[in-house]
Amino acid sequence: MKAALIGKNIQYSLSPIIHQYISKKYSLNYHYQVIDTDNLKEIDFFSYLFLNITTPYKETMLDIMVKDDVVNNVSATNLVVPKNNQLYAFNTDYLGFLALLKINKINIKNKKIFILGYGGAAKAVAYAIKNENPTIVVKTDAKRKPSNYLVYENLIDEYPDIIINATPNKEVLSKDLFNNKTISSALLIDLNYNPSPTYLMTYFKNSIDGLDMLIAQAFLGVKIAFNNDKIVYEKEDQIKIRKLL
Secondary structure (H helix, E strand, O other): OEEEEEEOOOOOOOHHHHHHHHHHHOOOOOEEEEEEOOOHHHOOHHHOOEEEEOOOOOOOOHHHOEEOHHHHHHOOOOEEEEEOOEEEEEOOHHHHHHHHHHHOOOOOOOOOEEEEOOOHHHHHHHHHOHHHOOEEEEOOOOOOOOOOEEEHHHHHHOOOOEEEEOOOOHHHOOHHHOOHHHHHHOEEEEOOOOOOOOOOOOOOOEEEEOHHHHHHHHHHHHHHHHOOOOOOOOHHHHHHHHHHO
């Protein structure tokens, strides 16, 4: 059996190591590969047990897939499972982010939260914490803007409790975007993870990377693909996998 990660410029991905750990732990015997491609049409989706989807394809091809409720809400998928001649699209990113919060004991209740970016990962995170009414930070010339948004240029005048970086675009990121109080007191959750500390993490006093989200969504994806409720991401997995990376 084979599975894969599909994206662009993703040879750095740690996903194969994580899936090797999962496959061995649960005796699932599947092989996981990275497909770095510019052309999705060259991929035979139905030859795979499941496929993880990452940048820049999380929001493409949804029109030909059977979507779960979360995918319908966020218009982005990170997991495709071929079954009965259909491609089923799921989004485990939002649960992966909630797992990151839980395993790191981060309380977001009644906190002022900013999410940097408005791609597939950002939308999943916003969905996960929608009850906290997070503000989405976008570029001034962004074609798509949510109802509750702020432009990067105005960040300097804001004092968030938590900043979630959901963009890999270093061109829009700079420590000069933030005031000194934010850098010294806000918690930065950077969904990027390789290398770690990330570019932004080097400036913030309090920060964590997004590796736990990556690991958690991997466990969730395998759980769905194999229809096995025993596949669960736990603290001991976090410790063991981080030692492997």
